[in-house]
Amino acid sequence: MPRLIMHVDLDAFYAAVEQRDRPEWRGRPVVVGAAPGGRGVVATCSYEARRYGVHSAMPIAVAARRLPPETVYVRPDMARYARVSREIMTVLQTLSPVVEPVSIDEAYLDCTGLQRLIGPPEAIGRRAKAVIREAVGLTASVGLGPNRLIAKLASDSHKPDGLTVVPAGQVQAFLDPMPLAVLRGVGVKTAPRLERLGLHSVGDIRRLPLETLRRQLGARAGTAVHQQARGIADDRVYPARERQSISKETTFGTDVTDPEVLRETLRWAAQEVGYVARQEGRAGSVVTLKVRLHPFETHTRSGTLRAATADDRMLFRTAWALLQAEHWLGRRAVRLIGVGLSGWHSEPEQGDLFADSGVIPEGSDADRLHETLDAIRDKFGKGMIQRGMARPPS
DNA sequence: TCTGGGGTCCTAGGACCC
DNA sequence: TCTGGGGTCCTAGGACCC
The missing domain is CATH 3.30.70.270 (Reverse transcriptase/Diguanylate cyclase domain)
Structure with missing residues (x-):
């Protein structure tokens, strides 16, 4: 039906x-x-x-x-x-x-x-x-x-x-004259690329062979665009979608080089993310640091913790450690800084959620922090040792 | 003209495992 | 001593959306 x-x-x-x-x-x-x-x-x-x-x-x-x-x-x-x-x-x-x-x-x-x-x-x-x-x-x-x-x-x-x-019955007539940027996944980068190939409307896209689109846009996106141009798309509605990440970031009024300012901003962002996570009863094991440098250059660094957390200080220390590991950052002007949390438990366990932000379960916090720091040192330290590698290359 | 903040999803490469 | 192929996990970056 x-x-x-x-x-x-x-x-x-x-x-x-x-x-x-x-x-x-x-x-x-x-x-x-x-x-x-x-x-x-x-x-x-x-x-x-x-x-x-x-x-x-x-x-x-x-x-x-x-x-x-x-x-x-x-x-x-x-x-x-x-x-x-x-x-x-x-x-x-x-x-x-x-x-x-x-x-x-x-x-x-x-x-x-x-x-x-x-x-x-x-x-x-x-x-x-x-x-x-x-x-x-x-x-x-x-x-x-x-x-x-x-x-x-x-x-x-x-x-x-x-x-x-x-x-x-009117889908194709509705779609054909529309500009190709109405299709999902065709935005400011992809639309001009297709237009350079002489394609301007959805109808133009529809007349293109699937293989051409897959070559131009990649297998997945190419197929999706090919289908959409024919009016074929998902017809389901998902009433209970789970969020995949929580993040907090801010752009400074003027670019920042002072490490103290970066540190305190990161602490604030971590607190905000931790608060939302605890409110939602979530704990995540992937902490992501986001930095935007002058003029508009964005970088992310992420680390996976041994155990999921929603603790402000754990989030802050991990993000700060990720930032400090970036020696190339030097004193470059920072435009934006932020923290994200993702990688939820597959089975949430009450005991792993630090329900009270002021209390860290005994022993575990220091252990987790050391895990984090070890991982970061392994990754960025001398010899560029990849985490998980049995021993450094000789 | 000069680009926020919150997200989602995809790709690609490297490491690892069997 | 040289070295396949498939699957999975992790990470970084990018495109896109509202």
Whole structure:
């Protein structure tokens, strides 16, 4: 039986929440993101701001130059947006129990079989928009189609406050004229590459042999793009996806060379990551250090611990040790620094979670730290000994 | 114009094991 | 003394997405 998938996308979500809560900002350009004088980008902006050519991910300095003086600039209030998001996801479950939040402002719903209860796809889409408006007073753009790709492109095709249904029989006509960058996995790097080959629309991609695409994009991506161009995509909705990593990073207002500043920032990031991990009852064994140098050069270093942890100090010491092992770093200016945690237990064990951040189980912490340091020394120390190797090369 | 912060997934190479 | 092939794990980097 063909499935009916719905994609729901809140319009200019952060900016819309701000305008909802501050009526005096309605009708004015609102930019949620970095401070206009500083480093950073636009996270979201209201439709009034978009009229000036401003959009998400645009450097704030560029946006500020384009926007009029009455523009409102606000820092994101993620906690508030998350609360609104939870309300929306909850109310969507009154339509279908199979709701997959894909981000704070988007969700997929499996609406297969809902026609008998609600009516045609248009009626289901109208119902979704209505329950969101009644619950939180915001508008959403909604798309319905036979799979995730088509539902997503349908919701993208009419914004804001849109409702678009693409029946299975019209998928190819809908897709063919679209620019190839609408396909998932085709972004700022891949699109120009394909365009240099004379390909511009999804239809152009569709007429290409599978082997050509696999050669150009790699086996996996090539196959995926070949399928998508034919309207073939995943038609399942995953209501309980588990997160794979937790991370915290920050970009400095001006680049940093002072090791003390790097150290204290890393300590802060480790505390943030540890806190979230403990809140979620997770412990991970892979600690990742992320460093962005001037001008815009990003490096990651990761280490696998013997046992999973959610302890702030363990995370900090591991990340700090990874940083110190990078002798080439020297005094180079650091733009961004951060910490990540991943590699969850396959079977979470209560005893391995340091539920209280202030207490480290006796003995184990020092042991784990030494494991870490040994591993790092092995990896980066004299002779470049790879961890796990029986003995150094002679 | 100068590039946030939170993520996911894929690739490729080296080590290791059988 | 020279050296296959498959599978898996680990790490770094990169593309992409919202």
